[in-house]
Amino acid sequence: MKKSRRSFLKAAGVTALGIGAAPAIKAVASSGSVAAPVKTKKAEALNAKRWGMVIDTNKLTDEVAENIVHACKKAHNVPDFDHEPDAEKYPDTQPVNKTQEIKWIWEEHFEHAFPDKEDEFLAEKFRHLPFLVTCNHCKNAPCVQACPTQATFKREDGIVLMDFHRCIGCRFCMAACPFGSRSFNFRDPRPFIEEINPDFPTRSKGVVEKCNLCAERLAKGQQPACAEVSEGAITVGDLEDPASKVRELLAENYAIRRKQELGTEPSVYYIM
């Protein structure tokens, strides 16, 4: 009895191993028999070693800033909680909680954009200037380090990107970000999108989102939406290329970064 059970278990083990190995053997056997498909970037795609952004605060008026925020929202289907949902299309939409809003790029005053540089004798003009804040696409991004599924990751070209398909909504990245650049979809955003842009997906509830430096536009050879409407206030380019426009601007002007002392190496510069 004991012996037969043992031999049965052995046989069962070998069989299980065989079943497990079959797909692997099949995969090895089939590879090479057909030409593999090729995946490439588009020819017109814009490339960089490390994308960065320079914001010229002298050129940023309230009107321009507003246009930028609006263009970004439109390009990425960012919901606006002030938008009254269409009662026919989205019946029974529950009232919004404004503290749960989504922001990719938005206006702040100096003392909030740079809380560590708060100064009672700050030049008066800086107190009233709009400062646009967004994801800094840090070189050492704490959000990338925190994400337990690599849903937030750093692309080779320096863009810190979100894979909305993979995000489990743990919000560890939001705690990790020293710039408050991340938003969580506490609810389905669609009722609050004024006009859905077919060129970019919306998000589902339960995932985190943030600025993607218009990766989808760069892939098509276009400048990011914010830069396009900024009337020269925002320049996006390759920080590693000494001949690039961003490097030229940084060489000629005094520029600061947010919370530089934390060592996350933000890629967004502000010309003062």
Next chain:
Amino acid sequence: MSKNAIMAGLVVFVAMALLPFWYNIGGSSAAPEPELSEKAKAAQKCVLDKYDMRANHMSLLDEWRDSVVRDADRLYESTNGKTFQMSLSTGEESCLGCHTDKEKFCDKCHTYASVDPYCWECHTTPKEINQ
């Protein structure tokens, strides 16, 4: 005493286990055929051949989304020589660019097979936007 209880329990268990069959009694119908749009018919070739596509389109889409989002590759040159934009719904060379009618192409089988892919929670169809 316990024999009866066991038998009764077994009957209940079997009845419960077969619930999907009871539920579908009389409601069975032939598998639907997805309807090809004129454009798709004219194109003749899809990314993979018909049967491969039928069986594996979900793995292909899974692979595509990783390539686009994570590797920044957007074009896919298939083994049949045609090039596609690796996108579900944006642009002429995307899936929906050719298979223009989601309801007749995607939903038909998905509904029949009771699968509810969450693609459409985020990805949009032109038709839906214009509604």
Next chain:
Amino acid sequence: MLEIAIKGSKKYWIWLGLLLAVMTVAFVVYIDQFVNGLMITGMSRDVSWGFYIANFTYLVGVAAGGVMVVIPYYLHDYERFHRITILGEFLAVASLIMCLLFIVVDLGQPVRMLNVLLYPTPHSMLFWDMCVLNGYLFLNIVIGWKVLEAERNQVKPPAWTTPLIYLSIPFAIGIHTVTAYLYCGLPGRGFWLTAILAPRFLASAFAAGPSVLILLCYLIRKISKFDPGWEAIQTLSKIVCYALIANVFFFFCEVFVVFYSKIPGHMSHLQYLFAGLHGHNALVPWMWTSMILMFIGIALTVVPAFRSNKTLLPYTCAMIIIGTWIDKSLGMISGGFVPNPLHHVTEYAPTFKEMIISLGVFATGFFILTILFKLATTVKEEVRG
């Protein structure tokens, strides 16, 4: 052994039924959250973790606190803990299950939960937290069960349990250390960015865990024939005393560093918690209550006459549990998020629905705890009788 759980008094069944009712109600509310998203909670863009993660943190402490009976008994052969070691281990099991449930209800996309295993990411502390929490849970289930079974059969536990028991000790320290690392490794959050966080978490855990255990011992004495032993309870309350003093001491170390150095990014959080910031002061009364409760707790456990007062001790423990809960859950999580990185103040308060779901998780934990304690006490009664 599980058959013991289905033989109980009327009161036992009523209690389990009550817990099941709470679980059912909470489950219905959870469906609301599952369908509509975390919008039903009081969390916001600025305070992105709330009541769920707060309770998670606290319960990790209660689970780790179980090691305070394991170490004396297994490492120092402290015989008086013989009877309660199993209670400590089973308390850890129930607490850990609550921890895992709190994580699950906090997720925005719970159906994708297994992505953590599909894409293992060693540079994320959450990945390690998952490893140690599940590891410690597994160890405690195996150890608790095997040791109790051996006791029932009046034989020695199998030899292979010994290395597992030794392994469970670093795991207990590990779960709370890694849980502290979730917070204290984040560059932009001044309140958490301190090396004292993990020691402080452990200190408060070793006060809270044994306090919970003392209360449970009182309860067991009242409703079963099993007596955990007064000396064991007295030793536990000494452990509570020292751990609580350490917790408050660590807190004052933090207060000194923050206010003597006067670094604004670190001060603002403590100011918000204990004095209010820019007119926002929802947590101020809570934090002072916590401080007062912890000080009373110290006084009542330090003085032998108070500590050995059988009537007073459970009240002391209740005060310590509430005090450390406010300190570690309510204050620790909200405090880290207020003010936000841009120095805006958004306050947080849990919603009713959020609290019901949390209550459901607690009910589930108590359900498991009841059954496990029922097994333990019944076996002990059998063996003695």
